[in-house]
Amino acid sequence: MLLVVGGRVCAGDIEATVTAPSGEPLADAAVVLEPVSGSMPERHSTVTIAQRDRELVPYVTVVQTNTPIEFPNQDPFKHHLYSFSPTKTFEIKLYAGKPAKPVVFDKPGEVALGCNIHDWMEAYVYVVDSPYFAKTDANGHARITDVPAGSYRLKWWHPRQKRAVSARAIEIGAAPMSVTQVLDVKPRVIKPKPPADKEKY
């Protein structure tokens, strides 16, 4: 149920903090508010995941279902992007510059991206049906703004989480809210990156 005040839908902000079990702030965690009932407006626009200095940037991207993502190659040599994930399987073979068309992520779920040439390159896309989501920064903070008042399921995700975290019920009102969550994640494995002057492509 939406609370309407003076003809305007009442909306609130939610501030999330995610930490590791040690208490250290956890970056790159997705925080998602899923309405228990009612419609979910599509409010996505095109998102970019770049290939720069032989890395995929950013490491984690959270998008709403049906968001187009562009994969510009900003390096002076080619990349070969792929995903074998069932949520979105695709390949952009050996290419330079910006591919002609973005890739539309049309199903919810998680997608792991890699490069066929550079084994260490990795990034993740988390696709959610809800338009109400955010990703934690280096301080483990994320903010979701302008969430219509009502009942939601609060969900968490991280590409290296050891186990799925169960959703919790939450009521959003006009007052700003704070929530915290502990997520246990595996350490990131940094694969060796050879010097760039050896680049053949």
Ligand SMILES: [Cu+2]
């Ligand atoms: Cu590459």
